[in-house]
Amino acid sequence: MIVLKAVLASKDREYISAWLDFVQGSPFGATMRFTAFSQWESFQEYMHEHEGQELPDLVIAEPEFLNPWLESMGGEPGVPWLLLSEGHEDVEEDKRLMKYQPLPTLLDAVLNASRQPRRKKVHRLGQQTISIGVVSASGGSGKTAVALHMAKQLGLAGYAVLYLNLETLDSVLPFLEKGLKRSVQRMPDAETGLSRLLYDLKVSRKGSGKQGQTQTSSKGIDGYVLRHEGLKADVFWPLSNRKELLQMSCEDTTGLIQYLSIAGQYDVLILDGDSDWDGRSEGILEAADALVWLVEDDLSAMHRWGQWMLHAERTKPDLHQSVLDRACFVVNKYRDSVVNALPRPDLQLNAVLPYIPSWKQLSQEEVMLSSPIFQREIKRLCAMLVQDGEEDLKQTGRIHNGDGWAL
Known part of the structure; x- marks a missing residue:
């Protein structure tokens, strides 16, 4: 509470x-x-x-x-x-x-x-890139909607933002495709940007001779990404070959996030993945500077949240403690009060995001990205994670x- x-x-x-x-x-x-x-x-x-x-x-x-x-x-x-x-x-x-x-x-x-x-976390922009993972122990918790809104609000605030979607079956293309087609594309083969970057990073790691180390490419990131004007952020066109995503290991994911961070082109990376224990999800949990952990106020979601924490505590205690240190726990689809008890005494809620009934019948990308009530609360959530020139509170x-x- x-x-x-x-x-x-x-x-x-x-x-x-x-x-x-x-x-x-x-x-x-x-x-x-x-x-x-x-x-x-x-x-x-x-x-x-x-x-x-x-x-x-x-x-x-x-x-x-x-x-x-x-x-x-x-x-x-x-x-x-x-x-x-x-x-x-x-x-x-x-x-x-x-x-x-x-x-x-x-x-x-x-x-x-x-x-x-x-x-929950305060980051001093202008010194380094901050990566924010939007995660959950339950599918359907609204990760993509929250991630897109965070990218847009930070972009509107003047920060250089990259949105990275690593879902196996992405839910983002219906909301981004129209805007991508209206945007000025930076490369002729736009739909292969992420695929080529993943390949180039693997080649770079092999060339470096050091496991897990990724060298910065002289190409920079511009050759791989697209600008989405409606989102006010850069994005990768979603991978069409699901096999590439399924084969991504935790090392591949952390290497990708590391590369995007050290390139210095962005103030904020917004990371959106699956609600699972696959390599991509684990890579986001390990590499993100801050986590927005979403939970719904229902018995099943609370139970899954508690089970995830219990499993992590038993099998990966270092990751479990690190998640607690970096995570901002947020009730999404909030309706006036939190009814269900939190699953563990070491967990607490840091924020809430409102339920938007009109999203049940979405037909246009502008509707989902333009809710004034949701935008207001997302701004407050962003302020919890990204602050200029302040120390951790x-x-x-x-x-x-x-x-x-x-x-």
Whole structure:
């Protein structure tokens, strides 16, 4: 379950107590955690201690707390905030939270305002390419839709992106084919780009004389890829010979990802593979810098997720721990709440992506790639994985500081 962390600051201790008592006894108690302060010094110390760490999802404060804090942060705190107001302050309406109104209404407003991404991994672009694998233990979890949306949103943000699909039976061509035909092709034999690159890399590895080592080709990547303008990313035309994919080993896959990364042409690689234990899937799990692990909120999907983790823990403990360190676990097709229990205590959810009913009857690529609701949540997911110039942010536990109440 995703727990939103918020800070509440008010001079009125009775108001704070009523707020926390209500949360503790309500359904909000499972989804929100508040740390509350009635003194400026304790609030200031707490916020200062958390600079450079994982900040709260939201700050709700009266003007006596909020204004000095915003001033100390230069007006750019990097944290969403709401002014706990009695109606006299000069502040934008979407930043005002009226102090005296029904507590369920207050907490609904808090929940909406704190829908900010929980950062799992932070990457400093401009230094090296980051590869993001979109994976799952269950088929039909929506990996391709998520991968395509991530590629598009990062491309729109100005990053150089390559989308790589390694599914045995790709589901992506119906959504990309029209756009590929409209794009300016970089090579006459567009449909053989990935096949030729895989062959060239095998020849390169043999020539290097070192197992698993891939030499950078002087050709670069331009000769193998196509630009897809609708996706705002480069892509490979899907392989038509399934045998080539079935024969790809884990070494072949890691070598391909390594080559695409060290070439330095892209900021982000989006990797899309099968939900299986084949060499391609294992290669993505081993080589990706970050993983978006999708799970659906149903009993079968949760069970498969747990079984995958159990099998990996028993057979490949190093890979199991590495996956836990790099993965952002995401419920896809989310509908208001997560009903099923997570399969293991060492697993936690980091984000959700909404269910889009209209995708059940897709007839055009533009429909799937243009859902405003899904795009908004994908942007937040991307922000969890790709941030300029920041260090990794680590989760912190409950903190009781001075007169602070933690719930």
